[in-house]
Amino acid sequence: MHWQNRDEESWKQFSFNQPYERGMKRLREEVLDDTDFDPAVLWQWGTMQAMAVIQILKDCEKKFGEDGQRIVTEALRKVGFDVGRQILTGIEKPEGMSEAEAVSFFATVINRIAYASLEDPRIDSEDKVSFDILWCPHQDCYNAFDCRVQRNFVQGMLDAAADRGWLSNWQVRFTQTIPAGADTCRFVIWRASQDEKSEWKKYSEQLDAKALEISRREKEE
Numbered sequence: 001m002h003w004q005n006r007d008e009e010s011w012k013q014f015s016f017n018q019p020y021e022r023g024m025k026r027l028r029e030e031v032l033d034d035t036d037f038d039p040a041v042l043w044q045w046g047t048m049q050a051m052a053v054i055q056i057l058k059d060c061e062k063k064f065g066e067d068g069q070r071i072v073t074e075a076l077r078k079v080g081f082d083v084g085r086q087i088l089t090g091i092e093k094p095e096g097m098s099e100a101e102a103v104s105f106f107a108t109v110i111n112r113i114a115y116a117s118l119e120d121p122r123i124d125s126e127d128k129v130s131f132d133i134l135w136c137p138h139q140d141c142y143n144a145f146d147c148r149v150q151r152n153f154v155q156g157m158l159d160a161a162a163d164r165g166w167l168s169n170w171q172v173r174f175t176q177t178i179p180a181g182a183d184t185c186r187f188v189i190w191r192a193s194q195d196e197k198s199e200w201k202k203y204s205e206q207l208d209a210k211a212l213e214i215s216r217r218e219k220e221e
Contacts, residue, residue, distance in 0.1 A: 014102070019083045080152065080155060080156020081156035084158070088164045100123050106166060106167070107187075115133075120134055126191075132184040132186050138179075139179060147179060148207045158200065173199060174186065
């Protein structure tokens with residue numbers, strides 16, 4: 001399966017839990033193995049859910065302003081936190097594995113399982129890892145600004161990792177995205193200085209402020 005394979009030998013020692021494992025097990029053993037269910041329709045179903053979340057966020061911003069936005073984004077972060085918690089509960093970094101490897105491997109689990117994407121990961125140095133998203137389930141339906149929804153899921157996952165003692169000194173940013181016209185979504189995760197530790201959150205706050213301004217203008221038109 002696409003999420004099982006990486007070139008690094010140490011990947012074989014990296015353990016994690018499958019999020020929503022009970023439902024996944026049922027899907028594999030009782031549905032995919034025993035029926036003619038087409039798993040591609042899960043993409044259509046998931047896209048409907050994703051587009052609904054975006055619409056809920058936009059409508060709450062337009063109707064309730066900053067309060068509405070905060071309610072939705074906090075809910076997204078709670079779900080992201082829960083997914084990160086499920087993945088890492090009871091998991092310890094294998095002895096001898098570098099911090100960069102652990103960070104990169106955790107990102108692979110998020111990318112390939114939680115986000116159902118295809119990625120090209122790289123361990124660039126002891127202080128930096130990166131990856132390209134080669135295919136994202138949202139890329140044909142999202143516009144560039146819609147990706148701010150995913151930022152809140154990611155923030156929750158980062159918080160869950162920090163809560164477990166993972167990624168506490170690391171930060172993430174994107175340098176290009178498919179919805180904005182690039183061939184891939186490219187992300188960098190690096191060992192951050194004290195001033196850089198909240199960069200992801202700060203940029204999310206800037207996007208939230210921009211979204212509220214757009215919503216205010218639309219209400220005035």
